[in-house]
Amino acid sequence: xNKSINHQFFFPNPPKAVWEYLTNSELMDLWLxxxxxxxxxxxxxxxxxxxxxxxxxxxxxxxxxxxxxxxEKLSYSWKLGPGDGIINIDSVVxxxxxxxxxxxxxxxxxxxxAIMENLLIFNSMNEGWVKNVHKIIDRLNAASHGTINT
Amino acid sequence: MLLSxxxxxxxxxxxxxxxxxxxxxxxxxxxxxxxxxxxEDIGRERHCTLKQDGxxxxxxxxxxxxxxxxxxxxxxxxxxxxKLVN
Numbered sequence: 001x002n003k004s005i006n007h008q009f010f011f012p013n014p015p016k017a018v019w020e021y022l023t024n025s026e027l028m029d030l031w032l033x034x035x036x037x038x039x040x041x042x043x044x045x046x047x048x049x050x051x052x053x054x055x056x057x058x059x060x061x062x063x064x065x066x067x068x069x070x071x072e073k074l075s076y077s078w079k080l081g082p083g084d085g086i087i088n089i090d091s092v093v094x095x096x097x098x099x100x101x102x103x104x105x106x107x108x109x110x111x112x113x114a115i116m117e118n119l120l121i122f123n124s125m126n127e128g129w130v131k132n133v134h135k136i137i138d139r140l141n142a143a144s145h146g147t148i149n150t
Numbered sequence: 151m152l153l154s155x156x157x158x159x160x161x162x163x164x165x166x167x168x169x170x171x172x173x174x175x176x177x178x179x180x181x182x183x184x185x186x187x188x189x190e191d192i193g194r195e196r197h198c199t200l201k202q203d204g205x206x207x208x209x210x211x212x213x214x215x216x217x218x219x220x221x222x223x224x225x226x227x228x229x230x231x232x233k234l235v236n
Contacts, residue, residue: 003208003209003212005212005215005216005219007219007220007223009223009226009227011226011227011230011231012231013230013231017230018230021226021229021230030225030229031222031225031226031228031229032222032225032226055210055211055214089208089211106223108219108223110215110219113208113211113212132167132169132173132177135167136163136167136174136177136178136181137181137186137200139158139163139166139167140157140158140163140187140198140199140200141200143157143158143200
Protein backbone atom coordinates (compact mmCIF):
# COMPACT_ATOMS: atom_id res chain seq x y z
CA UNK A 1 0.00 0.00 0.00
CA ASN A 2 2.99 2.21 0.38
CA LYS A 3 3.68 3.28 -3.15
CA SER A 4 6.30 5.77 -4.11
CA ILE A 5 7.12 8.03 -7.01
CA ASN A 6 10.74 7.95 -8.10
CA HIS A 7 12.48 10.19 -10.56
CA GLN A 8 16.09 10.70 -11.50
CA PHE A 9 17.41 13.54 -13.60
CA PHE A 10 20.94 14.38 -14.61
CA PHE A 11 21.92 18.04 -14.81
CA PRO A 12 25.23 19.16 -16.34
CA ASN A 13 25.45 21.65 -13.46
CA PRO A 14 27.36 21.14 -10.18
CA PRO A 15 25.39 20.13 -7.05
CA LYS A 16 25.77 23.58 -5.53
CA ALA A 17 23.98 25.15 -8.49
CA VAL A 18 21.14 22.64 -8.46
CA TRP A 19 20.84 23.01 -4.68
CA GLU A 20 20.11 26.71 -5.12
CA TYR A 21 17.07 25.92 -7.21
CA LEU A 22 15.81 23.54 -4.53
CA THR A 23 16.29 25.88 -1.57
CA ASN A 24 16.02 29.48 -2.71
CA SER A 25 12.38 30.55 -2.54
CA GLU A 26 12.46 32.85 -5.56
CA LEU A 27 14.31 30.35 -7.72
CA MET A 28 11.90 27.61 -6.65
CA ASP A 29 9.02 29.77 -7.79
CA LEU A 30 10.44 29.81 -11.31
CA TRP A 31 10.07 26.07 -11.89
CA LEU A 32 8.08 24.57 -9.01
CA UNK A 33 5.45 26.70 -7.31
CA UNK A 34 5.08 29.92 -5.33
CA UNK A 35 6.38 29.27 -1.81
CA UNK A 36 7.76 30.60 1.44
CA UNK A 37 10.37 27.95 1.89
CA UNK A 38 13.38 28.42 4.12
CA UNK A 39 16.19 25.89 4.44
CA UNK A 40 15.68 25.39 8.17
CA UNK A 41 14.74 22.06 9.73
CA UNK A 42 11.32 22.34 11.28
CA UNK A 43 10.31 25.33 9.15
CA UNK A 44 6.69 25.13 8.07
CA UNK A 45 5.90 26.55 4.68
CA UNK A 46 3.45 26.35 1.80
CA UNK A 47 3.42 25.90 -1.93
CA UNK A 48 0.59 27.64 -3.71
CA UNK A 49 -0.86 26.72 -7.05
CA UNK A 50 -4.20 26.68 -8.85
CA UNK A 51 -6.97 24.68 -7.13
CA UNK A 52 -8.16 21.38 -8.57
CA UNK A 53 -11.78 20.92 -7.47
CA UNK A 54 -12.10 17.48 -9.07
CA UNK A 55 -9.25 16.32 -6.85
CA UNK A 56 -10.66 17.98 -3.75
CA UNK A 57 -7.57 20.19 -3.65
CA UNK A 58 -7.66 23.91 -2.87
CA UNK A 59 -4.24 24.60 -4.36
CA UNK A 60 -2.21 24.84 -1.16
CA UNK A 61 0.41 22.27 -0.19
CA UNK A 62 1.39 22.33 3.48
CA UNK A 63 4.98 21.38 4.13
CA UNK A 64 7.51 21.11 6.91
CA UNK A 65 11.24 20.78 6.43
CA UNK A 66 12.35 17.41 7.80
CA UNK A 67 15.98 17.04 6.86
CA UNK A 68 18.75 19.13 5.35
CA UNK A 69 22.25 18.07 4.44
CA UNK A 70 23.56 21.03 2.45
CA UNK A 71 24.12 20.25 -1.21
CA GLU A 72 23.22 16.59 -0.59
CA LYS A 73 19.82 15.95 0.91
CA LEU A 74 16.58 17.76 1.45
CA SER A 75 13.26 16.42 2.59
CA TYR A 76 9.93 17.90 3.60
CA SER A 77 6.45 16.66 4.37
CA TRP A 78 3.83 17.37 1.71
CA LYS A 79 0.20 17.58 2.80
CA LEU A 80 -2.87 18.81 1.03
CA GLY A 81 -6.66 18.87 1.14
CA PRO A 82 -9.83 20.70 0.16
CA GLY A 83 -9.22 23.61 2.53
CA ASP A 84 -10.49 24.75 5.93
CA GLY A 85 -7.69 22.95 7.68
CA ILE A 86 -8.72 19.54 6.32
CA ILE A 87 -5.85 17.38 5.18
CA ASN A 88 -6.60 14.43 2.90
CA ILE A 89 -3.20 13.47 1.59
CA ASP A 90 -0.04 13.19 3.63
CA SER A 91 3.30 12.34 2.07
CA VAL A 92 7.04 13.02 2.09
CA VAL A 93 9.25 14.49 -0.63
CA UNK A 94 12.94 13.60 -0.56
CA UNK A 95 15.66 15.07 -2.74
CA UNK A 96 19.18 13.69 -3.05
CA UNK A 97 21.99 15.27 -5.02
CA UNK A 98 24.93 13.21 -6.17
CA UNK A 99 27.97 14.56 -7.90
CA UNK A 100 28.46 12.76 -11.22
CA UNK A 101 30.58 13.46 -14.29
CA UNK A 102 31.01 17.13 -13.41
CA UNK A 103 27.26 17.41 -13.12
CA UNK A 104 24.56 16.36 -10.68
CA UNK A 105 22.36 13.31 -10.45
CA UNK A 106 19.18 14.59 -8.82
CA UNK A 107 17.10 11.87 -7.23
CA UNK A 108 13.53 12.50 -6.16
CA UNK A 109 11.43 10.20 -4.00
CA UNK A 110 7.86 11.21 -3.24
CA UNK A 111 6.48 8.59 -0.91
CA UNK A 112 4.87 7.58 2.38
CA UNK A 113 1.47 8.40 0.97
CA ALA A 114 -1.43 8.13 3.34
CA ILE A 115 -5.02 9.10 2.99
CA MET A 116 -5.92 10.91 6.17
CA GLU A 117 -9.15 9.17 7.04
CA ASN A 118 -7.15 6.00 7.27
CA LEU A 119 -4.05 7.51 8.85
CA LEU A 120 -5.54 7.68 12.29
CA ILE A 121 -6.34 4.03 12.14
CA PHE A 122 -2.96 2.94 10.89
CA ASN A 123 -1.05 5.16 13.28
CA SER A 124 -2.57 3.34 16.19
CA MET A 125 -1.42 0.00 14.88
CA ASN A 126 2.00 -1.34 15.65
CA GLU A 127 4.21 -2.86 12.99
CA GLY A 128 3.12 -6.45 13.60
CA TRP A 129 -0.49 -5.51 13.07
CA VAL A 130 0.29 -3.54 9.92
CA LYS A 131 2.01 -6.63 8.44
CA ASN A 132 -1.03 -8.78 9.17
CA VAL A 133 -3.32 -6.20 7.68
CA HIS A 134 -1.22 -6.18 4.51
CA LYS A 135 -1.49 -9.97 4.32
CA ILE A 136 -5.24 -9.81 4.63
CA ILE A 137 -5.51 -7.18 1.94
CA ASP A 138 -3.29 -9.18 -0.40
CA ARG A 139 -5.42 -12.25 0.22
CA LEU A 140 -8.63 -10.38 -0.47
CA ASN A 141 -7.07 -8.85 -3.56
CA ALA A 142 -6.15 -12.29 -4.86
CA ALA A 143 -9.68 -13.52 -4.19
CA SER A 144 -11.24 -10.60 -6.02
CA HIS A 145 -9.11 -11.38 -9.06
CA GLY A 146 -10.34 -14.95 -9.02
CA THR A 147 -6.95 -16.51 -8.36
CA ILE A 148 -8.02 -18.39 -5.28
CA ASN A 149 -10.11 -21.56 -5.38
CA THR A 150 -12.00 -22.09 -2.16
CA MET B 151 -21.63 -22.75 2.70
CA LEU B 152 -22.25 -20.02 0.21
CA LEU B 153 -19.10 -18.33 -1.03
CA SER B 154 -19.18 -15.71 -3.71
CA UNK B 155 -16.11 -15.85 -5.88
CA UNK B 156 -14.65 -12.48 -5.01
CA UNK B 157 -15.14 -12.43 -1.28
CA UNK B 158 -13.67 -14.45 1.55
CA UNK B 159 -15.20 -15.41 4.84
CA UNK B 160 -13.51 -14.66 8.11
CA UNK B 161 -13.07 -18.39 8.78
CA UNK B 162 -11.41 -18.77 5.43
CA UNK B 163 -9.03 -15.91 6.15
CA UNK B 164 -8.22 -17.33 9.58
CA UNK B 165 -7.47 -20.74 8.09
CA UNK B 166 -4.97 -19.27 5.71
CA UNK B 167 -3.00 -17.33 8.28
CA UNK B 168 -1.62 -18.63 11.46
CA UNK B 169 -4.01 -16.34 13.28
CA UNK B 170 -6.92 -17.02 15.56
CA UNK B 171 -10.38 -16.15 14.36
CA UNK B 172 -10.79 -13.37 16.95
CA UNK B 173 -7.49 -11.86 15.81
CA UNK B 174 -8.60 -11.91 12.18
CA UNK B 175 -11.94 -10.37 13.22
CA UNK B 176 -10.08 -7.57 14.95
CA UNK B 177 -8.00 -6.78 11.87
CA UNK B 178 -11.06 -6.98 9.66
CA UNK B 179 -12.88 -4.52 11.87
CA UNK B 180 -10.03 -2.03 11.54
CA UNK B 181 -9.92 -2.41 7.77
CA UNK B 182 -13.68 -2.00 7.67
CA UNK B 183 -13.58 1.19 9.72
CA UNK B 184 -10.83 2.53 7.48
CA UNK B 185 -13.04 1.93 4.47
CA UNK B 186 -10.87 -0.65 2.75
CA UNK B 187 -13.26 -3.57 2.92
CA UNK B 188 -16.97 -4.25 2.87
CA UNK B 189 -18.59 -6.90 5.01
CA GLU B 190 -21.74 -8.79 4.13
CA ASP B 191 -23.47 -11.35 6.27
CA ILE B 192 -24.55 -14.27 4.13
CA GLY B 193 -26.21 -17.01 6.12
CA ARG B 194 -23.97 -17.58 9.12
CA GLU B 195 -20.83 -16.34 7.47
CA ARG B 196 -19.35 -12.85 7.28
CA HIS B 197 -18.06 -12.22 3.79
CA CYS B 198 -15.30 -9.68 3.23
CA THR B 199 -14.70 -7.93 -0.06
CA LEU B 200 -12.05 -5.41 -0.98
CA LYS B 201 -13.40 -1.92 -1.60
CA GLN B 202 -11.48 -0.17 -4.28
CA ASP B 203 -12.45 3.39 -3.27
CA GLY B 204 -9.73 3.90 -0.69
CA UNK B 205 -7.04 2.64 -3.02
CA UNK B 206 -8.36 4.43 -6.05
CA UNK B 207 -8.11 7.91 -4.59
CA UNK B 208 -4.55 7.28 -3.57
CA UNK B 209 -3.73 5.90 -7.00
CA UNK B 210 -5.26 8.96 -8.63
CA UNK B 211 -3.00 11.24 -6.62
CA UNK B 212 0.09 9.14 -7.20
CA UNK B 213 -0.48 9.23 -10.95
CA UNK B 214 -1.03 12.96 -10.77
CA UNK B 215 2.18 13.62 -8.87
CA UNK B 216 4.18 11.31 -11.07
CA UNK B 217 3.38 13.49 -14.09
CA UNK B 218 3.64 16.64 -12.02
CA UNK B 219 7.25 15.94 -11.06
CA UNK B 220 8.19 14.88 -14.58
CA UNK B 221 7.04 18.21 -15.95
CA UNK B 222 8.58 20.23 -13.10
CA UNK B 223 11.95 18.56 -13.52
CA UNK B 224 11.89 19.40 -17.21
CA UNK B 225 11.22 23.03 -16.35
CA UNK B 226 14.13 22.98 -13.91
CA UNK B 227 16.37 21.60 -16.61
CA UNK B 228 15.28 24.26 -19.06
CA UNK B 229 15.88 26.93 -16.43
CA UNK B 230 19.30 25.70 -15.31
CA UNK B 231 20.48 25.42 -18.84
CA UNK B 232 18.97 28.52 -20.34
CA LYS B 233 16.75 26.65 -22.67
CA LEU B 234 13.70 28.65 -21.60
CA VAL B 235 12.93 31.83 -23.49
CA ASN B 236 11.51 34.09 -20.79
